[in-house]
Amino acid sequence: MAQTQTHFELFELPVSFEIDLPDLSQRYRELQRAVHPDKFANASDYERRLSVEKAAAINDAFQTLKSPQRRARYMLELQSVSFDDEKDMALDPAFLMEQIELRESLSELTQSDNPLEKLNHIMADIKNRISVVLDEISQQFSSSELDDAQKDTVKQLVHKMQFLNKLQQEAEFQEESLLDVL
């Protein structure tokens, strides 16, 4: 497994945004069977260290390909698109407004009559938005080579996904604290 090997090469899969998840999981399990530290409990120190490193690399590759957002980002990176999270936040104003509104409704939850029900609505809404963005990403990747404009579009979409995922986490955190009180 040389440094230059991509995650797709590791799993012997074609570079594609569409991934058969059960097949990927199956390949992942077989790779782990070959390198997992449990197979090297009696091996030399170096072999054990190497096994931990390889197993960690396979875990990382699997997580990257499994998550649509990370997969999209990774595929862009393979096409030499660089991400600088601090600077890259130029999203369209309409999207940002929506985000602020969603965030506000989350923070106002505790004052509402039925916070759990309202939260369920918000969570369904976020889930819906995520699947819309995912569809858009998937469409962009349907052509094999992305032109510069497409790369930019996908990059924006990946950023949107990041926002939405964060929002989802926050909603889940809210749900936990609401349930904790009950």
Next chain:
Amino acid sequence: MALLQISEPGQSTNPHEHRLAAGIDLGTTNSLIASVKSGLAETLPDEQGNHSLPSVVRYTENEVVVGQEARTAAADDPLNTISSVKRYMGRGLKDIKELGGRRPYEFVDADSAVPRIKTVSGDVSPVEVSAEILKSLKQRAEDALGGDLTGVVITVPAYFDDAQRQATKDAGKLAGLNVLRLLNEPTAAAVAYGLDKQAEGVIAVYDLGGGTFDISILRLNKGVFEVMATAGDTALGGDDFDYAIAKWIMDEAGIKDDTSHHQMRRLMRDACAAKETLTSNVTAELNIELDDGSAWSNTLTREKFNQLIAPLIQKTLLPCRRALRDAGVDVADVQSVVMVGGSTRVPHVRDKVADFFEQQPLTDINPDTVVAVGAALQADVLVGNKADDDLLLLDVIPLSLGLETMGGLVEKVISRNTTIPVARAQDFTTFKDGQTAMSIHVLQGERELVSDCRSLGRFALHEIPAMVAGAARIRVTFQVDADGLLSVTAREETTGVESGIEVKPSYGLTDNEIETMLRDSIEHAEDDVAARMLREQQVEAERVLEALEAAFEEDGDLLSADERKAIDLVANKLSELSKGSDVREIKDGIAELDKAATEFVARRMDGNIKKALAGHNVDEF
């Protein structure tokens, strides 16, 4: 076959020989040891036929007593008899005070990272107390199996953080055990259950022990046990049920909070007995002996008991919800719920779990022994008794790991429920011109503020090459191994200089402290230190040579004749050295062989990866 000559009559170098391995469930209340004998994993009894060893250690002026005898003495000698020590593993004095409940021992009020308990035979740390329990189990296994243990697997609550895991591993080392792996308790239970029932699909393991609670969601697929998510509470268990009953008695009988240690111990004992009675009866009679010699009697109904423990059970359901969500599954996806730990015998616990998961939990496996049995099964595989076994455990890290950033905030580096082993790199730079050192504060937990997370330690980086501010790029790599233990390495990327790292664990022992304790314990055992160290190195050399021989047999064709010859040369030298008595030389010989075989090992690993998927593709077409 040059290497086979190291085999001498009476020495065990046959790679196919059965090695002795054991699984240890180091519990809050009871501990067990199990081993695989003629293909069957079973817990091992003591001479009286008892399988479970009470996790109680009593220190007297001239001896250490472990188990039932110590438990019996607890009420009479509360200060020197330590029970539930698992609750203090890897914790600081401040944590222990916050654990709640009355702690019936006296902790030394010192400014040490590791709390120490005052006893008549001196101050002891929780690691040392646990090591006594492990030593007792080790002795039991070696008597029963008739030989030295090659290695053991010790189980820990899945929700144990890094400090608690490290403390457990240290206790194993201190007890003279070769700890092959720390295994999460619910995962161990899943292995025992899954292999026994040939189960496939998503299962939930609800593990409520004496002092800890875990919930794990796993996917079982053809021998692969993949933990999807885990959650829990490391300070919640049957002990708290006892305490709830004791508190109720105190209220009813008018016993004050500042009552004597003896009274408290008796109350806890009686409360525990009442709890057990209520498993099969609807009422329990209480006859409490008071300090003034009088007695207090009353009846505790199951209904009242259920009411007392309801908030505690509720506390276990929130982690269940979180684990399901992190695993990305619904209640309907869970095919079975496996109950583990003595506290799942409580009827109200079973009812509430059934309500939550919308199905009857499985109670046909022994909740007390299933963890030790699962650990024994894995230990058997790890020592190499089952070379071609399909068993593969993929576990997760229970709590996120992060770093302190500006303003006392935590930046997450590895999030909870990430499959281990895992490695993540993070780049840092210098703040000032010519800066050659920096400090990194590592934390574990889910909260945003440093003060709400658990401090694992501070890593001081030295020997950073002097540059202008912001020019250095120090890549710090966090690696969590298959035991769930964190290690940190650092490297300056522009010059390639490895930075020195000094680790200061926030809670826990430094390597030096462990070594000192180890040396002390060997001296106390009146063992011949030098002889023991020599034997250890000889066994290690033997192990390394054996592994190499097996590797040659499998993949010898990866080497040219010359390459093979070069490795053989070093191997033969080690084989000669290991017959001698120079510990240092054998140690160096092992390191040298390790180095000589580096390229071979790397080629083998890559070959394994290729072969793994080659098989897959053949299956497919």
